[in-house]
Amino acid sequence: MDSFQEHLLFTIHLLTRQPARTTEILSIRYFNTPYNHLRNVFIENGMVYLQYSYHKGYQHTGNTKVINRYLPRALSKIFVRYLVLVIPFYQQIQINTGYGKVISPFI
Numbered sequence: 001m002d003s004f005q006e007h008l009l010f011t012i013h014l015l016t017r018q019p020a021r022t023t024e025i026l027s028i029r030y031f032n033t034p035y036n037h038l039r040n041v042f043i044e045n046g047m048v049y050l051q052y053s054y055h056k057g058y059q060h061t062g063n064t065k066v067i068n069r070y071l072p073r074a075l076s077k078i079f080v081r082y083l084v085l086v087i088p089f090y091q092q093i094q095i096n097t098g099y100g101k102v103i104s105p106f107i
Contacts, residue, residue, distance in 0.1 A: 001090055008082065009107065016050065016069035024052040024067075029105040030083055037105070041083070048076040 009026075013019050028040045028050055040051045047070050054065040071079060094100035 001086075004082075004086075005107065008079070011075060012050070012071065012079075015072055015075055018069075020052060020069065024054070026106070027053075028107045030087070030107055031105050033105050039105070041107075043080075046076075047071070047073070048079055 013025055029037060030039055030041045032039050042049055042051060049068045049070045052067045052069065054067055091100070091103050
């Protein structure tokens with residue numbers, strides 16, 4: 001599972017036009033958390049896009065920039081299947097075996 005996640009993040013990093021910064025890509029969440037952190041994965045017109053927050057110049061303007069990066073259609077299909085099928089199955093296995101009780105919102 002860890003190897004697949006590394007390959008998935010690397011593929012997202014390379015195929016979303018301009019490569020994302022490490023802090024941007026590692027902060028992608030696929031569900032809202034109870035601590036008021038919102039998810040960053042959305043589907044619009046059949047295309048999956050990731051919404052990054054960019055903080056450069058925040059001290060001067062006080063605003064964060066939001067960047068939407070769309071995934072290619074083939075990667076979108078793999079990504080959605082991963083979110084819908086693989087993650088719930090993996091979390092259920094972790095809970096049943098006692099290895100993980102906390103579900104991470106990060107991809």
